[in-house]
Amino acid sequence: MSKESVNTIPTDSEVILGILNNSESVLKRLYIAYFPMVLQLIINNNGDGDDAKDIYQEAIIILYNKVKTGDFELSSKLKTYIYSVCRRLWLKRLSQMNRYGGDIKDFEEYLSVDDESEKNNERDLQFNKMGEALKLLGEPCKTIIEDFYINNRSMKEICEDFGYTNADNAKTQKYKCLQRLKKLFFQQKD
Amino acid sequence: MSEKELLDQIDRYLNGEITKEERARFESLRIEDASVNEKVVEHKHFVGLIKQYGERLELERRLDEIHGEIDVHTLEDELMIHPSGIVRLWRNHHSKISVAASIAIFAVLCTLFFTGYLADRSRNYEYVVGKIKGLENGQRTLSNKVNQLDGNKGVRTNPGNFKGTGFAISSNGYIVTDYHVVNGADSVYVQSYDGKSYKAKVIHLEADPDVAILQITDPSFKALAPLPYDFKKAESDIGENVFTVGYPIDAMVLGMGYLSAGSGYQGDSTSYQISVPVNPGNSGGPLLDNKGNVIGIVDAKQTNMAGTAFALKSSYLMKAIENIPADSLKNPLTLNNKNVLATLNRVQQVKKLQNYIFMVRVYNQ
Numbered sequence: 001m002s003k004e005s006v007n008t009i010p011t012d013s014e015v016i017l018g019i020l021n022n023s024e025s026v027l028k029r030l031y032i033a034y035f036p037m038v039l040q041l042i043i044n045n046n047g048d049g050d051d052a053k054d055i056y057q058e059a060i061i062i063l064y065n066k067v068k069t070g071d072f073e074l075s076s077k078l079k080t081y082i083y084s085v086c087r088r089l090w091l092k093r094l095s096q097m098n099r100y101g102g103d104i105k106d107f108e109e110y111l112s113v114d115d116e117s118e119k120n121n122e123r124d125l126q127f128n129k130m131g132e133a134l135k136l137l138g139e140p141c142k143t144i145i146e147d148f149y150i151n152n153r154s155m156k157e158i159c160e161d162f163g164y165t166n167a168d169n170a171k172t173q174k175y176k177c178l179q180r181l182k183k184l185f186f187q188q189k190d
Numbered sequence: 191m192s193e194k195e196l197l198d199q200i201d202r203y204l205n206g207e208i209t210k211e212e213r214a215r216f217e218s219l220r221i222e223d224a225s226v227n228e229k230v231v232e233h234k235h236f237v238g239l240i241k242q243y244g245e246r247l248e249l250e251r252r253l254d255e256i257h258g259e260i261d262v263h264t265l266e267d268e269l270m271i272h273p274s275g276i277v278r279l280w281r282n283h284h285s286k287i288s289v290a291a292s293i294a295i296f297a298v299l300c301t302l303f304f305t306g307y308l309a310d311r312s313r314n315y316e317y318v319v320g321k322i323k324g325l326e327n328g329q330r331t332l333s334n335k336v337n338q339l340d341g342n343k344g345v346r347t348n349p350g351n352f353k354g355t356g357f358a359i360s361s362n363g364y365i366v367t368d369y370h371v372v373n374g375a376d377s378v379y380v381q382s383y384d385g386k387s388y389k390a391k392v393i394h395l396e397a398d399p400d401v402a403i404l405q406i407t408d409p410s411f412k413a414l415a416p417l418p419y420d421f422k423k424a425e426s427d428i429g430e431n432v433f434t435v436g437y438p439i440d441a442m443v444l445g446m447g448y449l450s451a452g453s454g455y456q457g458d459s460t461s462y463q464i465s466v467p468v469n470p471g472n473s474g475g476p477l478l479d480n481k482g483n484v485i486g487i488v489d490a491k492q493t494n495m496a497g498t499a500f501a502l503k504s505s506y507l508m509k510a511i512e513n514i515p516a517d518s519l520k521n522p523l524t525l526n527n528k529n530v531l532a533t534l535n536r537v538q539q540v541k542k543l544q545n546y547i548f549m550v551r552v553y554n555q
Contacts, residue, residue, distance in 0.1 A: 024252065031256045039262065040269035049262045057253045064249060105271070123242070130243040148201075149237055150244030175194040182236060 009033040012078040019067040031060065034079060037108060038086045044105050046094065055093065059085040065123060076111055084110040133184040141177035148174060196226065200233050355436035355475035355488070356380060356404060358546040359421075359511065361414040362521045363406035366507060367474030367550050368489060369395055372402045380406060380548040383442060387551070394514045399460050399502050400489055401510040402474075404550070405520070417526035418542045419476070421504050422483040426462070428452060434466055434488050434501075435540060436475030437549040444540055445472065447497070449485075454500040455492065461500045462486055468499045474550060477501040482531025482539050 010018065010029045018026025035056055042052040059082055066072035074081070087110050094104075134142050140162060147153045147161075159170040202208045203216055220227040280287065354371035358364065365380060372378055372392050381387045388408035395402050426432075426449055433446040447466030454461025464477065468491050477486035486501035511523065531539045 027252060028256045031253060032260065035257075035260060036265050036269060039265055043266055043269060044271050049266055053257055053262075057250065057257070060253060061246065061249060123246075126239055127243055127246050130239055134243075145240065146244065149240040150247075152205075171198055172194065175197055178197070181240075185236075185239075 012074055015078055016067055016072070016074070019064055031056075034082050037079070037083060040107050041083070041086060041105075042090055044107075045090065047090065051090070051093070055086050055089050058089055080109060080111060081113070083108040084113045088113050129185055129188050132188060133181055136184050137177065137181050140173075141180065144170075144174050144177050145181060196229065197233065200230050201237075203230070204234060204237065352552055353437065353471055354473040354550045354552070355471065356548045356550040357474075357476045357484075358414060358417060358548070359403075359525060360523050361416055361526075362523075363411055363413065364521075364523050365390065365404040365406065365548055365550075366487065366511075367402050367404060368487060368502075369397050369400045369402045371474050371550055372404065372552055373397075375552040375554050377553045378404060379551040379553075380404065381551060382548055383544040386410075390550075393518045394510070396510045396513065399506040399510060401487070401502065401507060403511065403514060414545065416528070417546060418530045419478065419482050419484050419546075420527045420529045421508060421525060422479070422485045423505055423508060425452065425503065425505070426479055426485045430485075431480045432464055432466060432477055432485065433536065434468065434472060434475045434477050435543055435547050436468070436472040436488065437547075438469035438471035440549075442544060442547060443469075443472075444536075446536075450498070454502075455490065458500070460506050461489060461502055464488075464499050464501050465497050466499055467497060472499075475547065476543075478531075478539075478543075482529055482534070482543075 008029065010026055010033065015026060015030050017023075018030070035052075038056040038059070039049065039052040042055060043049065047055075062085055063072070063082065087104070087106070091104060134145070137145070144158060144162070147158050148155070155167055155170055155174070158174075159167050162170065162173075164170040164173070199208070199212075199216060203213065208216065220230060354367055356365040356367035356371075359366050373395065375392065378390045378392060379387050380390045388406045388411045390404040391407045393403050393405050428449055428451060430449045431446070432449050433444060435442055435444055437443070445466045445468055447464055449462050450465040451463035453459050454463055462477070462485070464486075466477075466488075468488055472488045473490070475488045476484045477488055479485050484507075485504050487504075487507060489500045489502045491499035508525075511525070514523070531542060534542065
């Protein structure tokens with residue numbers, strides 16, 4: 001993608017490909033392109049800018065995950081899809097806060113997207129559980145696990161960072177940490 | 191192979207860090223040993239969860255970064271549908287507005303209630319009357335208030351006594367006073383100048399004109415000497431000097447002045463307007479002209495005009511006397527028509543008069 005196109009709306013297929021390729025610039029263009037639409041929806045329906053940010057990012061994450069896992073079928077314009085997901089999420093949020101007055105002012109056409117957020121909830125749950133477990137795990141375990149599994153650093157590097165005398169000690173440490181993390185993760189109630 | 195070593199190998203295997211040889215060996219191990227295979231699957235899943243977590247964090251970070259570049263405030267201003275000011279005010283503050291309105295209504299009702307506005311319906315009534323009369327009478331519409339001079343008017347409802355003045359119309363114990371002095375009385379006493387008190391009976395009442403005729407029924411009462419004054423039937427003229435004698439206090443008081451108008455309060459043709467200082471307690475006293483003719487009965491005064499009072503014309507007193515039913519009169523009532531005061535000066539007039547003027551005490555228990 002060229003730098004000049006940073007402010008243009010990406011085509012729908014550009015977005016899909018960009019997500020699959022982890023393209024920063026496509027993500028940015030996507031985000032900038034549709035945020036005003038969602039902001040408009042939310043601030044004119046009892047929400048504020050922060051609500052709009054939360055809802056929009058949640059929708060982007062849903063889209064992102066769907067594309068990544070390969071079960072995303074574009075059956076409408078991407079814009080309509082995003083609007084519909086945000087609309088649904090916001091209605092849900094409004095009724096949770098008891099602020100839903102029974103009508104919502106719409107600015108775009110939308111589809112019914114019922115099951116979208118259900119699946120995402122499962123992921124959300126696991127995401128939260130993992131975050132919680134890592135928090136409980138404490139240092140240095142947390143950093144070792146994150147470095148090795150998330151940041152894909154080698155045991156050798158980790159060994160140096162933490163000043164372990166040999167790689168074997170580091171491995172032992174990593175093993176113990178992982179066992180504890182598993183325990184913490186599965187212990188949590190849903 | 192210990193668990194730790196196995197896990198380490200799985201990690202390397204999953205990361206593709208092992209040699210071809212090792213891989214082949216490990217894969218055959220997976221096929222041979224189901225528990226090893228299970229471990230691999232389980233571990234792979236868990237590592238997947240960790241990676242997912244990491245990716246999600248990373249994505250959120252990136253989104254926040256992008257979000258930081260957007261000027262949300264300007265966008266908000268642009269995209270906000272601005273309803274009209276009142277609608278917006280209502281939307282944002284409707285609870286506060288409702289509360290304020292409730293308090294305001296409550297306060298108004300409370301004020302009206304405690305000031306007696308709600309209870310006092312006659313206020314509106316009076317107002318309307320005032321308006322109609324205003325149309326009829328032009329300038330007299332100014333909401334003049336009349337205080338009737340019957341002593342403590344406000345005390346009337348209070349079971350106590352109040353007083354006025356009365357004067358003899360015959361020597362055998364008939365006394366005239368104002369209707370409003372004795373109205374509603376349970377018992378009436380008259381007290382003469384020398385301090386003697388006699389029980390009296392109301393024998394005739396006329397609310398309009400404001401006249402009451404009493405008869406002294408007390409056995410200790412002795413007939414008076416013939417009356418020194420007579421009653422003028424014709425109307426008196428504006429500018430005539432007039433005076434009255436009455437009991438606004440416990441002692442007899444003389445009030446002097448002049449006749450200021452031929453009609454009374456708000457054009458009442460049965461009364462004169464007089465400019466004589468009168469006070470509560472003067473009600474029912476005689477109004478006399480210079481020659482000592484009774485020309486009226488002191489009746490009321492106007493509170494918002496200094497020195498202005500009203501007196502019922504004597505001709506209406508005559509009519510009222512004529513209206514007395516014959517069977518109410520135990521003794522004959524003959525009006526005196528001889529005037530002996532005409533040539534006397536005021537001091538002598540009053541001296542002659544004093545025996546015929548009574549303080550009227552009213553008890554309405």
